[in-house]
Amino acid sequence: MTKVILKNYVTGKAKESDLEVVPTEAVELKVPEGSKDVIVLKNLYLSCDPYMRGRMTKHDTPSYVPDFIPGEVVTGFGVSKVIDSTHADFKVGDLVWGTTGWEEYSLISNPQNFFKINHPELPLSYYTGVLGMPGLTAYAGFYEIASPKEGEYVFISAAAGAVGQLVGQFAKLMGCYVVGSAGSDEKVELLKNKFGFDDAFNYKKESDLDLALKRCFPDGIDIYFENVGGAMLEAVLNNMRLHGRISACGMISQYNLAEPEGVRNLFQIIPKGIRIEGFLVFHHYAKYPKFEEMTVQYIKEGKIIYVEDTVEGLENAPSALIGLYEGRNVGKQVVVVSKE
Known part of the structure; x- marks a missing residue:
């Protein structure tokens, strides 16, 4: 063994x-x-x-x-x-x-x-x-932390990962406009053609993340599901709408850095009234039965693909x-x- x-x-x-x-x-x-x-x-x-x-x-x-x-x-x-x-x-x-x-x-x-x-x-x-920790993370971070409404504009980074792919599908089921970023063309195609995102982009091919987000969200972002941090978070803050919400799940771009990157435009949260809330899935374990019941039904009805x-x-x-x-x-x- x-x-x-x-x-x-x-x-x-x-x-x-x-x-x-x-x-x-x-x-x-x-x-x-x-x-x-x-x-x-x-x-x-x-x-x-x-x-x-x-x-x-x-x-x-x-x-x-x-x-x-x-x-x-x-x-x-x-x-x-x-x-x-x-x-x-x-x-x-x-x-x-x-x-x-x-x-x-x-x-x-x-x-x-x-x-x-x-x-x-x-x-x-x-x-x-989908039915374990990442699924409960997506559920808690989107429904409980971001407080979504039908028709809102939602952006998800690391959107093809274990959590992001579910957040996007939850958002589409709510009637939101959904865009994701990922690190390869293959993943971008997966987001658009398999998970039903409205749009997606390969961040590695974008010379200016701020412009990429303006292209995808000409009217701004209501909800950002944060999985990446660093330069992506900085670009998102420039494009958030009034009273936007950021559900801070992770910042994977920073995990391997000896010295984490700074975000230089945090002042944006003041005039825009942006709420940024981090969370840990462990604090939401009590919601697991409700999450499981909902998600199993979506899977069996073919409304969620994993x-x-x-x-x-x-x-x-x-x-x-x-x-x-x-x-x-x-x-x-x-x-x-x-x-x-």
Whole structure:
């Protein structure tokens, strides 16, 4: 059996060599004698997510999630099957999603942040994405934080990613005008032809982001779903409408920088009355049942389409994660550990 570890803390750009796939010690696949509220999981699918880059760096002050510890197994969201349990809420054979180890089997104490999978008739990998943490992130950030109205103008950066593709589809279902940015022509075509965005552009081909946004939004932007930060955020502020809202989900352009970029035009938020609100998905877990019910119905009715980028095997997990920060993935990046 194998696991993925962080070799050393990272500064600057993360590399595949910062992670290592190593053998694990032989483990008994049972809850240790006398242990209470413990489950043993067989991991099926692992989720590669942008926030994991922050956990690869040593922080002097605690972040919202703990730093990884060099030499210890990397953890992240995943889909798993319960193979032993002393927890009253989880039975052998249950399918669950939550934070697990990047390894074949994990021992989890006090699994209060695990959710049972209620729709195993859908692809289980969906619970790393559209029906898991990224999906709930899109739901909370768009409906709860941005407070959208029919007919509004919505812009989404990193729009072909795990979260962005859903925000765009939620916005279209509300009757909004939706534009996304992405880092390749392939992703731009995906946004327009598969996800139904009204327009999209490849930011790498734009010499002036401010002009690109003026071209797409001649009347300005009501809602910006922020996944990128830096120069894109600066350009967006120039194009926001009066009382616009920015739902700040992530800033992936900054994660690999030793010194984050500044945004020089924050004064724009004052005369325009712009509201910028950041959020963490953990604060919205109570909304998961409502989100799941709505999204499952949309999926079954064909109103939401979800694209995944999958790799097979733990040995390919480091490459998949680092590829996320280089924009190599098309859609939600998933690592398949075992299909059953």
